[in-house]
Amino acid sequence: MEERKSGFQQLDYTLLFLLFVLMCFSLLAIYSGSGQYHSDPMHYVKLQLIWFGVGIVAMVCMMVVDYDLFKNFSIPLYGIGIVALLLVAFSPLGVFRNGATRWLNLGVTDIQPSEFVKIFVIMAMAHLLYKITSQRTQKDLKSDLVIVGKVFLVGLPPFFLILTQPDLGTALVIASIMATMLLMSGISWKILVFLGLAAVSGLICLVWLHNYHFDIFSIFIEPHQLERIYGWLAPYEHQGSYGYQLVMAIRGIGSGQLYGSGFMQGVQTQSDRIPEIHTDFIFTVIGEEFGFIGATILIITYFLLFYRMIIIALTCNNMYGSYLVAGVIGLLVFQVFQNIAMTIGLMPITGLALPFISYGGSALLTNMLAMGIVLNVNMRTKHYMFEAEEEAL
Template sequence: MQERKSAFQQLDYSLLFFLFVLMCFSLVAIYSASTSTVEQYGMAPTHYVRLQIIWFGIGVILMLGAMLVDYDLFKNFSIPLYILGLGLLLVVHFFGDEINGAQRWITAPGLPRFQPSEFVKIFVIIALAHLIYTITKVPKEKSFKNDLLVVGKILAVGLPPFALILVQPDLGTALVIAAIIFIMILMAGVTFRMLGLMAALGTGFIGSMVWMHNNHFAFFSTYLIEPHQLSRIYSWLDPGANIGAAGYQLYHAMQGIGAGQLYGTGLFEGVKAQSGAIPELHTDFIFAVIGEEFGFVGATVLIVVYFLLLYRLVIIAFTCNNTFGTYLVAGTLGLLVFQIFQNIGMTVGLVPITGLALPFVSYGGSALITNMLAIGIVLNVNVRTKHYMFGEEE
């Protein structure tokens, strides 16, 4: 009989290696990006780097904790975690700290300020994975009516946190929830007819918003969109014409990335990165530092590492013979893919700015810990997949 290996012997070390490379990118980029900021406040040059190391340490501990608990047990806690997440969002809505016009944070006595919406991402993934596992466990005839029921149940779970996050307002995180919902609908196996209907509804919604903007602007700008969100759309469409307003960040970020050319200007040598011209450089716009100081080559290496990490997640999802585990990994894929695409896309002007952090690279506590927990769940699925020898594990 073959000896059963421990969880640590069956770790996906290639996935951990890619995560380590991203950590290295993070610490170097944050050190360079925060130099001008910390000098203004008389802090040590390594202030944010040291804090990021602490967050990484906490994240690794929580990642290992998420890996060691059998993920099948998450089914028992999916509803309590989901209710906890909604409760935290309600606390934020009524009692949260307001910073820069957004009410997204909670400050608990003796604890650092944290953003509950980040952890709600994980709770939504677990809740939807359990829901779809329950729905697909009993095979049903493929029909448009059954698809409507499936999509309706998924939306009933996903839309409440989406709405509570959207009104904070936090469009970026709300769109992450939407991406998770979409990937879960795909995993539920709905027909192309249903997907076509969803695409038509999405296109119709965007078209109606454009029509309202062009024909009823007063109503549109008062009730349908926040002023800062509209400014970001204008700056995305024409950053050069909005340099003094919402396009300031985007314009200088694109200028810096362009100046990096092939090999970059060198560490601490970026004109835009070191001049303080780009606000939130060590958080939302960290990719601008990498693009300017490490150039096209450095940015490409970073994107390739992301691709390889996501590829490992796809392999883990495909090789898992427990559908609940597959859904958990798929939800994590939706979480990371959207954040990576949105952050890099907004930095280079491909999509509007939404204030999302670059996973594992941007400075920050709540977002980093959330992504580390997500990787811990993926490692959990991978470790236990190798124990199953004969079909689905119930």
């Protein structure tokens, strides 16, 4: 028997509360870390509040439309995203800034299409996987290879277009979405292991090319990307150049110790020694001023957020909804891991923001749209009384 509930009764208030906690972290960290960049210490906080407001409206709009209808326009949106990336790369509308061409000039403002392409890729990939898995009658190697081929067909074009901007961080997010969707599709673990080994082999090949055929290696890796790798592998040897940002971040987080130096009391945070501290390196503010306890609370908040999303994906009785949520999980988990890991020296530095925390419009709006998809799926998941008993029978 179906247990009828209205949409608002099925609204996941736990997810909303966790988002509110992340918003509080964001505003406190931005206020503390951005005062050095503007005469008005509230300047970036006000802008972030505006973006949160826009993001909440976008999230609600995403929740209002039945997610099953996303199938009707997922492919057209994906096509629009690819066209936008092509315009960035090959048209005069592409804006070169900070060593990369990632923005599209629309006259009134600049937008970063790669941020929205993440959502379009999730929608298109979920649609194609749903069609394939719902029609196949048995699991075999051929059907598994078809799934892998479809995922690569959707994911690789935006991956390479974003990689050439160059924007390695966002390209890796696309790869993370692809990996998560493949895992959710239920293909053979042997194929997953093979793909993993292929990725590792690619990295080994790049290292070999770097050591013995640097001219070929330089075709694949941009000079500034190589500098970041040098700064990551030996930050203290290059602390006057490539490793400066990482060394300052590690010093800041380390000086926070258990309880932190106190709000607005961080030496590294308040001294303007860490570039982009209110955006890419905002975790340094939390680690230095709120200490190990504050950083742990933030990480636990993320863990609970992802746990709730995994539960929603597993309990959804519509595979299309499960694929959508799985894509969002792949989108957010990698960004959180990469951003935090790069500030403590576990991963090379990339331009990825910390979801819901870092200052920025396009990234925050994209993440709020993604959360709207998750909440949408949960609101429209049908629950049945005595479901466990019925399955047992």
